Amino acid sequence: MDAFYRQLGDRSFDSLRSTAGPWSPHAQHAGPPAALLARAMERHEPAPDTRLADVRLDILGPIPVAPLEIDVEVLRGGRSMQLLQATASASGRPVAIARAWRIVRAPQDFPRLTGGRPATVDAVPEAPDQPHLDMPGAHTDGYLKAIEWRIVAGGVGTGGTAVAWGRQLVELVEGEEPTGWQRALVLADSGGGITLTVDPRRHTYINCDLHVALDRDPEGEWVRMDSRALATPGHGGTVHTTLADVRGELGTGLQTMVATDVRS
Incomplete structure (x- = not known):
């Protein structure tokens, strides 16, 4: 299967069919564009001994499976922390904006603070017979085919919780090895997918943003997601995910979910 994107120029990328989300072959899943915008911010005027600390993506509308132009600017400069903003545009119209704090790395002798985290996480399970998400009525010849999942607990249709290991099976940008942050973002937007419980023929439960904060850079190709979906009638919903790699959490x-009835 194709990579998610093919680079056309310094700022331009062709969105390939593997970016297509589960609800339309013409609209992207938000994971790949989130990672593409993080890639742009990682590469913008890089400073030694710094790292991305968090990425906040705002989805301005359906992101078309079409060429994207990526622009990056520095909103706040500094030696210890910088606030960056990256914008993805299609046909001259902004479709997604991401902001990230890029901070100086902690010194090696800084005290370790664990906050009560478990010392380890479960191992990646054996490969299942069905390695892809099975979502009712979904478009499967895109993002869903580009991601392999190994469910530990819960999952689609089981009550709004899921613990799962996932990995992307294609490159983010053709000819490149993804960074840890890019791998995490490609997967992190699937919190609402792996916990999907509502009937998509009756209700929509779609995120308008994604906010990921990592105190450690991810290692390896596998990302573990412990996700729980919440919705309150008359109000709205959120999906909370704890992210881990083979070393631990x-x-x-966090995703803000728009919960509505399907229009007839």
């Missing part, structure tokens, strides 16, 4: 993800 490393951060959190």
